[in-house]
Every structure is written in C-alpha cells, then in structure tokens.
Amino acid sequence: MSIVLHGSFTSPFVRHCRVALAQSGLHWAFEPTSSADATAVTPAMRVPFLRADGRLFTDSSVILQYVRERQGRRFLADLEDAQLYHLANAALDSAVNLFLLSKNDRTPDNTPYLKRQRDRVVAAISALADAQRPDDGENDAALRIACFVDWARYRKLYEIEQPSLLSSLARLNQDDAFASTHPSRSDTAP
Template identity: 40%
Template sequence: MRLFGSLTSPYVRHCRIALLQAGVEHELVATDYAASARLSPTQRVPFLEDGDLRLTDSASILRHIREQQGQDFLPDIQDFDFFLLASTALDTTVNLFLLERDGIKPDACAYLQRQVDRIGSTLTELDARTRHHPERTRPLQSDALLRLGCFLGWALFRERLALGAHPALRELLEACEQQELFARTRPVV
C-alpha cells in the first residue's frame, strides 16, 4: 500500500496510526500541495493506492484498513456522528489556518466569523461527549476519539487552540499522547 501525505497532516496521522495498528506493510509517500494537485482530484492529502484501488479521503482509507482486518468502521451511529463532528471542527480549523497563511483573517467577512463560531460550538459539544465516552481512557480503540485526538494534537502544534475551557478534551489528548503509536506519529515540519 502507498499512503500519500505529509508528516504534519492530522488526517494522514490518523491513517498512519491505523496502518501501524494493522501491521500492514506500507510506504508513506511525502506529498506536497503541488504533488497532491497533480495526483488527486481533491488536491488534498491523504490519498491511497492499494493495487488497483485508489482512495481519496481519510474516511474511506480508514474504512479500507479496518475492514481488511475484519473490523467494522464506526458501526455505532453515535460514534459515527462523533467522528463527523470532530472532522467538521478539524476541516474548519484547517481552512481558517490555510486562509490566514494567505493573509485572510476571520474578520474579513461574516461567513469566516461563522467558521470561528462553528469551531467553538463543536468543541463545546465534543468536550461534553468525550466526558461520557466509554473508551476515553483507551482512545486509540475508537476511530471517533482518535480523529479528535489527531485534530487536537495538530491544533496545538499549529497554535490554533487552547484547551483551558475544555478539560475533557485536554484529558483525551493526554491519554492519546501516552500511546506509543500516537507519540511515534507526532507532527513534524
């Protein structure tokens, strides 16, 4: 299998952890914006090649890896919703980060301000849901919690968030960081 991505992307990190958990032989192909624009219709990373199969999103990649191991991917509807909520917060935070790199700040228009508000309200909800999640002390056992852990790790690495107001999220990230595979895939520039 060839996973195309960067060492900073939280979506790629999630896939890398799943591949390591599965013990699947794979190659991580370093892919920058120019290469992803040439090689993937989404112009994003990650994307995956496995023989004739090409997948263009971390969710389908994760499902493929889990199913190859005989596991269901997010079979519980509440966990699936948790995963999507964390992904929405992550997508929004990444978009604002990339816009700011191009000099556009959230005060530029009402729509961007709504993105900031969306991140705040999803984090509040995720904090509440994490507090009661049965796997919160074993976060690498759940793709929902692992998605959130990868998001939080990236957001702190890029200094996009502070977790002072979200104690359950802080504890979740600490629980993730104690896991060897999470530590091994820490973002590096």
Template identity: 40%
Template sequence: MELYGSYTSPFVRHCRIALLQTELECEFIETDATQSAALSPTKKVPLLVDCELTLTDSTSILTHLYELVGEGFLTDLEEVELYHMTNTVLDACVNLVLLEKFDGITAEKSVYLTRQVGRIETGLAAINDKTLSQALPLSQAEMRLAIFLEWGLFRSKIALDNFPALQQLLDLAQTDPHFAQTAPKE
C-alpha cells in the same frame, strides 16, 4: 500499498496510525500541496493506492485498511456522530489555516472565517460535554478527536483551557505509542 501525504496533516496522521495498528505493509510517500494537486482528483491528501484501487479520503482509506484485517470502522451510531462532528470542527480549523497561509486572509477580515471560529468554539464545547474514554484504547472517533486536538494546538488554532474533558482525552491519547510516534512536526 502507497500512502501519499504530509507529516502535519491530521487526516494523514489518522491513516498512519491505522497502518501502525493493523501492521499492514505500506510505503509512505511525503507529498506537498503541489504534488497532491497533480496526483489526486480531489487535490488533497491523503491518497492511498492499493493495486488498482485509489482512495482519496481519509475515511474511505481507514475503512479499507480496517476491512483488510477483518475489523469494522465506525460501527456504532454515537461513534459515527462524534467522528463527523470532530471532522466538522477540524474542517473549520483547516479553513482558517489554509486561507491564512495561501491567501493571507484571517478571521478578522472575513465574515465566513469569523463563522468558522464560532463553529470551532461551539463544536469544542459540545464535544467536551460528551462522555469520553478514561482509558486506552480510544475508539476511532476519539482517536480522530485527539488527532484534531493536538493538530489544533500545533497550529495555534484552538486552546483547551475551557475544555477539561478534551484536555484529559488528549493527555490519554499521548500515552498511546502509535499516537506519540505520529505527532505532527514541521
């Protein structure tokens, strides 16, 4: 198996954590935006190649990895909701980062990006009100949330001052060896 991605992508990080958890053999191939555009029909990372199988989305990759070891992925409706709500907020943050990086557009110059900032704030507030784990192991949805939170802080796109439950979850996640080992770095 080969996983293509970057060390900073939160979507790739979740796949890297899954590989550590499952102990599956897989080569990680660092890939930039230009390379991913050539490799993947979706022009993004992660990309997993497993023999004849090619997967182009982190959720399908995660599902495949856990199925290979006989485990389910997102088997509870509340977990599915938290996972997808987190992805919605994460996608809004990704929009902010990429439009600023590639086009120089910030929320101050864009009605669309201003809406994304609002989506991030209301999404974080709603997730902060949910019941989250107080001990390891985190659920898959909570792992995705913790990955997003650390990435959002790393990219300076969120603050957790007003979200104590989210800060508590991130603090807990940072005690997980696989989470700590895969922390984003430039």
C-alpha cells in the same frame, strides 16, 4: 500487495491514517507528498491519498474504512461514534481552512463566512468536550478528536484546555502509534 499512504507529516488527516495503518499490522509505506503534488494525482487535490490493491483512495475517511475492513473491523462502530467522528471532522475541516486562509490575510475578522467557520470550531470543541466518548486508542472517533486537538494545539490556533479533551489526549499519547506521529516529529517515518 502494496499499500502506500501519501501525505504530509503535519496534516491531522494524514496522521489519523498513519496511526490506523500502524495499528493494523498491514505492510505499508509512507510517501511524503505535498498538497500541490497531490493535485496531479487525485481529483480531491489534497492529501492524504492511498494507493492499495490497484486502487486509489482519495479521502481520509475512506482510507480509514479500507484499513479497518482489512483488519476485519468496522469503521465507526455505531451512530454515536459516527456523530463524534463527523463533528470532529467538520471542525477540523474548518480549522484547516482557516489556518491556510490566514496565510493570505483572510481571517474571520475581515470575512463573515470565515467567522462562521471559526464559530463552528469553537462550538465543536465545546460539544466534543462535553460528549461521552471512548478513549480506546483504536476507536476512530476518539482518534479523530485527538488528532484535531493535538493539531490545533500544535498550530496554536485555539486555547483547548477542557480537562476531558486533554485527559483523552494524554491517554492516547501513551500509545506509540499515536505519539510517534505528532506533527512536530516530521522526521519520523512509519
């Protein structure tokens, strides 16, 4: 049986999948793949995507669910976890889009819709900082939040200085599966 994760080293969505796979004990491989290359393979036209069991999984959340189920675990243990995971995911989607569009001079300063996206990210950061959340290194809500925070800091997009977010990130960085996948470590394969 072959499990191959395709994606970029800097994508926070790919990072979360890499962490989950590293924690899983499953045999898997990582294939660096650009978003441009993904357009020929997946209708989602983005990374990550996963080939496993003769199937193609085209979204990080579905990939995580597949990995956790293979471990005999539930993906997102309860509604509170789901709420935090999806809030972080929405903020991350907006932040990634803002980052990519800024490369083409599309910014919140000149596009009202993008201002709303920026406001969503800022509001989500505040809500995530105030939320009660687990710091368990295998909790997917905590991991998604940490991947978001670390990526936003790496890209220098947002001043994220909330002590609760930084202390959670520091705890997760003690886990080698998380720390070894930091976007700056693009030379490290799983």
